Amino acid sequence: xxxxxxxxxNCLASRGLRYTPERNIILQEAxxxxxxxxxxxxxxxxxxxxxxxxxxxxxxxxxxxxxCGLLQVVDFGGNSHHYEHVLGHQHHDHLICERCGRIIxxxxxxxxxxxxxxxxxxxxxGRSHTLKIFGICDQCRGNTKR
Amino acid sequence: xxxxxxxxxNCLASRGLRYTPERNIILQEAxxxxxxxxxxxxxxxxxxxxxxxxxxxxxxxxxxxxxCGLLQVVDFGGNSHHYEHVLGHQHHDHLICERCGRIIxxxxxxxxxxxxxxxxxxxxxGRSHTLKIFGICDQCRGNTKR
DNA sequence: TATTTATTGAGATTGAATCTCAATTTCAAC
DNA sequence: GTTGAAATTGAGATTCAATCTCAATAAATA
Numbered sequence: 001x002x003x004x005x006x007x008x009x010n011c012l013a014s015r016g017l018r019y020t021p022e023r024n025i026i027l028q029e030a031x032x033x034x035x036x037x038x039x040x041x042x043x044x045x046x047x048x049x050x051x052x053x054x055x056x057x058x059x060x061x062x063x064x065x066x067x068c069g070l071l072q073v074v075d076f077g078g079n080s081h082h083y084e085h086v087l088g089h090q091h092h093d094h095l096i097c098e099r100c101g102r103i104i105x106x107x108x109x110x111x112x113x114x115x116x117x118x119x120x121x122x123x124x125x126g127r128s129h130t131l132k133i134f135g136i137c138d139q140c141r142g143n144t145k146r
Numbered sequence: 147x148x149x150x151x152x153x154x155x156n157c158l159a160s161r162g163l164r165y166t167p168e169r170n171i172i173l174q175e176a177x178x179x180x181x182x183x184x185x186x187x188x189x190x191x192x193x194x195x196x197x198x199x200x201x202x203x204x205x206x207x208x209x210x211x212x213x214c215g216l217l218q219v220v221d222f223g224g225n226s227h228h229y230e231h232v233l234g235h236q237h238h239d240h241l242i243c244e245r246c247g248r249i250i251x252x253x254x255x256x257x258x259x260x261x262x263x264x265x266x267x268x269x270x271x272g273r274s275h276t277l278k279i280f281g282i283c284d285q286c287r288g289n290t291k292r
Numbered sequence: 293t294a295t296t297t298a299t300t301g302a303g304a305t306t307g308a309a310t311c312t313c314a315a316t317t318t319c320a321a322c
Numbered sequence: 323g324t325t326g327a328a329a330t331t332g333a334g335a336t337t338c339a340a341t342c343t344c345a346a347t348a349a350a351t352a
C-alpha cells in the first residue's frame with residue numbers, strides 16, 4: 001500500500017471516518033500529479049476517466065487531505081486555491097514568474113534560521129511560513145519578445 | 147494637496163484618465179484607513195456616509211490605485227483580497243496569528259539580503275516578495291484559554 | 293455647438309466554494 | 323441476515339467576491 005494511502009486510512013480511521021471508493025479515487029488522482037493543482041482540475045481529470053464523482057466530494061476530500069497533513073493549500077494570487085503535496089516533499093518556497101506564470105520551488109537553509117530570529121524578536125510562536133518572490137524567470141528574460 | 151492625491155492625479159493624467167469626484171472619494175476613504183482593508187468594507191463605509199458610489203466603481207478605482215503604486219494587494223488566505231498602503235510605508239512582511247487573526251507587520255534587513263541571494267542562485271529577476279509567518283501571537287499565548 | 297472619449301451605476305453574470313437534504317452505503321450489534 | 327445508527331454521496335441550490343454589460347452621463351476637444 002502506498003504510503004499516502006496508509007496515512008490517509010489511518011487519519012480517517014482515527015476520526016471514525018471511512019475510506020470510500022470516492023476518497024480513494026481522489027487520493028490517487030491528487031498524488032498522480034507532480035505539481036500544483038486546483039480542485040476543478042482534479043474534478044475534470046476524474047470525470048474524463050469516466051469515474052463519476054461530485055464536485056462536493058472533491059472539495060470535501062481535498063479538505064480532509066489537508067487536515068491529514070498530506071496536502072497543503074498554496075495561494076498564488078489568482079482567484080482559486082492551489083494544492084501541493086506535503087508528504088515526501090520537504091518544505092520549500094516559491095518563485096513566481098509574473099510573465100509566464102511559471103512557479104519554481106526552492107529551499108534555502110538560511111531562511112529557516114532567519115524565521116526563527118524574526119519570531120524570537122517579535123515574541124511570536126511561528127509554526128509555518130510562506131515566502132513568495134515575484135519577478136521574471138530566466139526563460140522569459142531570454143525571450144526579449146513580449 | 148496631499149501627496150497621494152498628487153500622485154493619483156499624475157498617474158491618471160499620464161494615461162489620459164480623469165480625476166473624478168468618485169475617484170476622489172474612494173482615494174480619501176482608502177487613505178483614511180490605517181490598516182488592511184477589503185473592497186467591500188470600503189464600499190460600506192462610503193455608503194454609510196451617504197456618499198453614493200457603485201460597487202463597480204470601487205473595484206475599478208482600487209485597481210487603478212494598485213496600478214499607480216499607491217496600494218498593494220495582500221492575500222491572507224481568506225476568500226477576499228486585502229489592500230494596504232504602499233505610499234509612506236516601507237516594505238514589510240506579516241506575522242499572522244492563527245488563533246485571533248491578528249496581523250502584525252515586521253521588517254528585517256537580512257531578509258532583503260537573503261532574497262537577493264536566492265534570486266542570484268536561481269537566476270531569477272526578483273522584483274517583490276511576501277513573507278508570511280503563521281503561528282500564535284504573544285497575546286494569545288498569554289491566554290491559556292481557548 | 294458638435295464630436296469624441298472617458299466614466300458611472302444598476303443589475304446581470306461569472307466562477308470558486310460551500311451548503312442542503314434525501315437517498316445510499318457501511319458498520320456494528322444483535 | 324436483520325436492524326438501527328452513523329457516515330457518505332451527489333445533484334442542485336446557494337453564497338459571495340469580483341467582473342462585466344451597456345445605456346446614460348459628463349468632460350474634454352475640435
